[in-house]
Amino acid sequence: MEIKGYQQQVDEWIKTVGVRYFDELTNTAMLMEEVGEVARIMARRYGEQSEKESDKHKDLGDELADVLFVLTCIANQTGVDLEEAIQRNFEKKNDRDKTRHLDNEKLK
Numbered sequence: 001m002e003i004k005g006y007q008q009q010v011d012e013w014i015k016t017v018g019v020r021y022f023d024e025l026t027n028t029a030m031l032m033e034e035v036g037e038v039a040r041i042m043a044r045r046y047g048e049q050s051e052k053e054s055d056k057h058k059d060l061g062d063e064l065a066d067v068l069f070v071l072t073c074i075a076n077q078t079g080v081d082l083e084e085a086i087q088r089n090f091e092k093k094n095d096r097d098k099t100r101h102l103d104n105e106k107l108k
Contacts, residue, residue, distance in 0.1 A: 004082075010076060027070055034070055035067055041063060
């Protein structure tokens with residue numbers, strides 16, 4: 001699935017099943033909540049915190065998809081074409097960072 005198609009699919013779901021978009025501020029708070037759930041899994045499963053029994057069955061992929069869904073809602077309601085934004089972002093990174101990481105002694 002292409003990103004543009006995903007944006008359209010999210011928009012259709014919101015307008016039929018979800019009834020309407022939450023306002024932008026609510027969606028931003030929801031995005032932070034979803035990122036927090038990803039952070040909890042990462043800290044406990046891959047970091048130094050012990051993993052609680054209740055966290056052991058959490059699906060990282062599902063939580064990442066939740067982040068992407070809410071992020072896409074924010075893009076849709078603010079008129080951001082994510083495909084275009086991602087392309088511009090790669091161009092910026094390629095221009096700005098073309099030798100930065102290669103020259104970083106910490107990465108060798």
